[in-house]
Amino acid sequence: MSELGARLQRAVVLLVVGSLVAACGAAQEGLGPGPKRPDSQEGGVSAAGHTSPGGQPFQMVRMNWVDCRQGGTRLAALDEVDDVAVNVPTGFPVLWGGVVYNSAWISTNGLVSFASGDVADFSNENLPTTDIPAPAAAVLWDDWVTWGGGSVWVRTLGTAPRRSWVVCWYDLQGYTSSPSRVTFQAVFLESEQVLYQYLDTVAGNFRDNGGSATVGVQNYPGYWSVWSFNSPQVPSGLAIITKNP
Template sequence: MDISGTGTNLFLSDDSYGRASIGFNFSLYGETASEISVSSNGNLAFADGYLGLSNTSIPAGNSYGINDSFIAVYWDDLNPGAGGGVFYQTFGSAGSRYFVSQWNLVPHFGSSSNLVSAQAILFEGSNDILLQYLFASGEQGGGATVGIQDSPGLGLQWSFNEAVITDGTAICFSADGNYCNAQSTAVPVPGSMALLGLGLLVLRRFTKR
């Protein structure tokens, strides 16, 4: 789904973040939150803070002051202040809700043509995480980090500075090893966003150790 016309616009500038209500309790590596920080640079963090513009491999340290769980949706130096926007919206009814954050046609810093569109969908109950991607142009992950982290030293990396994210890619992080709830939940088929079900769906399982 494309929420750029219906979701809440955070009006983020370069190197900034905004707090968003998830609409339900969501857990990652055993840590639970009902609000999340949405960053201009393509990540979500439980802490009320900014992760930073220079992506690193996962597990990463806390050099930017984030010693808390975060999701690197497309962690790179992006600049929504120069174009595009960052949005969020919650759908569904109690027990089966899902929270969507979307970076919509956001350029990289210093570029007007290298645009990124990406989504993170957080599912109530299962605590699954679904990442979806659509690139109008650009590096397809060649300068970005994708993955999840609990704290310094514990995380799960999908990619780090690798051009492995093609149009329509969907990546699922599942706590119980099953496919994301998107398989059975009525998530609308996206229009201008990544084509869930038509792209590459990859499953990664994460557990607290």
């Protein structure tokens, strides 16, 4: 290759990399059940990255972890339990699917829903699905337990119109137990976006990196956006953002 050709090739590579970095920076600124699966059984067909017509795909951004234990509220009803959900006030009115919600259901299984129903469903499905209430955020939907010290917290940050309502899952184990524990969170932004952040997704078995989990949002049947389904696409340190349905 000539010197001129080599220079042109390097210029193209730099242009592509620069465009990707700029895109991530812009996104950051915008801030049923049947029998339980045994621990050794990997969950079903893998799929990743699909969105409904008019939906917004998730975008990767830089992680900015929020510690809910600093100034937040521990949801004691979710301590030392399996397949349980509680209803709590949101930090501000959340617009989801064209409806304003002032409370949400939070489950031990990595789900948040703005409607009542089987929010504690342990058997994750691809989205969209009717197995869980329609307006739902599948942050890391899998069969998790808080036994042995796991906990779920909520925290509200900021002032209008830039508030954030954060739901944190700390030190969860896969049912019935797993060699390691996972920690992750959802940040609902007043700008009508939701940010998922994954501090540690290594469970020490087939659940590693979301290998048996659903990650996405839905407002069934018209809107959904899926990052991954039963596919290890959720490494520790990942942060992804999308708009509310």
